[in-house]
Amino acid sequence: MHPTRHYCEDCERFVRVAVSTRCETYPVRGTDIRVRAEVAVCEDCGAVVPDEALDERNLRKAFDVYRGRKNILGPRDIRRIRERYGLSQRGFSRLLGFGDVTIHRYETGAVPDEAHNALIRHVGDAGNMRAWLRDRADDLPDHVVETVTEHLAREEVGEREMLSEVMGDDQFMRRSIRGYAHFSPEKVAEVVRYFAKEISDLWQTKLAKLLWYADFLHYRRHAVSITGLRYAHMPFGPGPDRYDALLQLLQESGHIVKRPKVQYHFEGEIIEPSADVECTDPHLDGEEWETVRTVASELGHLTSQALSDRSHRELAWLETGEGDLIPYSYARDLTLGDD
Numbered sequence: 001m002h003p004t005r006h007y008c009e010d011c012e013r014f015v016r017v018a019v020s021t022r023c024e025t026y027p028v029r030g031t032d033i034r035v036r037a038e039v040a041v042c043e044d045c046g047a048v049v050p051d052e053a054l055d056e057r058n059l060r061k062a063f064d065v066y067r068g069r070k071n072i073l074g075p076r077d078i079r080r081i082r083e084r085y086g087l088s089q090r091g092f093s094r095l096l097g098f099g100d101v102t103i104h105r106y107e108t109g110a111v112p113d114e115a116h117n118a119l120i121r122h123v124g125d126a127g128n129m130r131a132w133l134r135d136r137a138d139d140l141p142d143h144v145v146e147t148v149t150e151h152l153a154r155e156e157v158g159e160r161e162m163l164s165e166v167m168g169d170d171q172f173m174r175r176s177i178r179g180y181a182h183f184s185p186e187k188v189a190e191v192v193r194y195f196a197k198e199i200s201d202l203w204q205t206k207l208a209k210l211l212w213y214a215d216f217l218h219y220r221r222h223a224v225s226i227t228g229l230r231y232a233h234m235p236f237g238p239g240p241d242r243y244d245a246l247l248q249l250l251q252e253s254g255h256i257v258k259r260p261k262v263q264y265h266f267e268g269e270i271i272e273p274s275a276d277v278e279c280t281d282p283h284l285d286g287e288e289w290e291t292v293r294t295v296a297s298e299l300g301h302l303t304s305q306a307l308s309d310r311s312h313r314e315l316a317w318l319e320t321g322e323g324d325l326i327p328y329s330y331a332r333d334l335t336l337g338d339d
């Protein structure tokens with residue numbers, strides 16, 4: 001570090017410093033937050049000397065911890081919600097009835113108070129945003145209402161298109177290919193979030209097979225699948241048909257986050273639950289949870305490779321060819337579960 005910028009009061013002169021770490025407590029909104037802080041230490045006497053850049057970094061770290069603990073939105077979360085509706089910082093502030101610069105402050109690092117945080121989170125859901133506009137259209141500037149309405153409409157079309165991509169063109173196909181359940185994106189999202197929460201390093205390819213095991217195990221137990229997904233014979237094992245489109249749908253609707261990861265020479269994506277999912281009523285029933293838990297506890301600990309190997313021993317895999325849809329009738333031959 002540059003020697004002239006640090007003044008040591010003990011040595012009474014400018015000194016060289018080294019950076020060292022130690023636990024420090026920062027008060028954030030009345031809560032004491034302990035973080036591993038980086039401090040500048042005088043190389044001559046060991047005293048801590050002030051360093052603005054490090055202080056700022058430590059404080060930001062404390063804010064991050066506080067946000068995580070209180071489920072407070074960060075600057076990027078807020079920006080993402082605002083941009084989703086095409087609004088300027090000022091426009092978004094007005095929409096919510098905040099002071100004109102409030103959103104600007106939040107997006108540049110100020111921590112939202114809890115009421116503001118709850119409101120921003122609330123309108124992050126498209127349905128809530130529609131209701132908000134409906135109730136307040138008269139009190140809001142016209143251009144704000146128009147912009148948001150337009151973006152909501154555009155988003156709806158996009159969702160429908162993606163949904164039909166995932167659904168496929170199969171209204172004429174036998175319902176059996178979905179295990180006699182209606183396709184439910186909400187249930188898929190719930191199952192995926194559970195796996196993502198329970199299983200560390202949930203690789204994308206591993207998730208595909210866990211979904212397959214869950215739906216097929218449930219079909220064997222109850223003669224109906226959970227999610228209504230169709231499954232196909234994919235190169236690394238059975239997995240949801242149109243899997244990429246499905247993941248994109250889940251990601252864009254805010255249910256999951258995909259994170260690239262490299263391990264040894266394998267490069268892939270890890271699925272994580274999104275931090276800002278709205279609390280919604282559960283869509284799975286008790287029996288469905290039971291099945292999902294069985295799959296997580298019996299297969300969740302396997303590596304991607306081990307799970308892939310295992311799925312390659314399933315009759316459903318052995319008797320189908322690449323790209324084929326896998327009939328749910330193979331559920332009775334599943335190597336997992338109850339016997």
Ligand SMILES: [Zn+2]
Binds near residue numbers: 008009010011012044
């Ligand atoms: Zn000193």
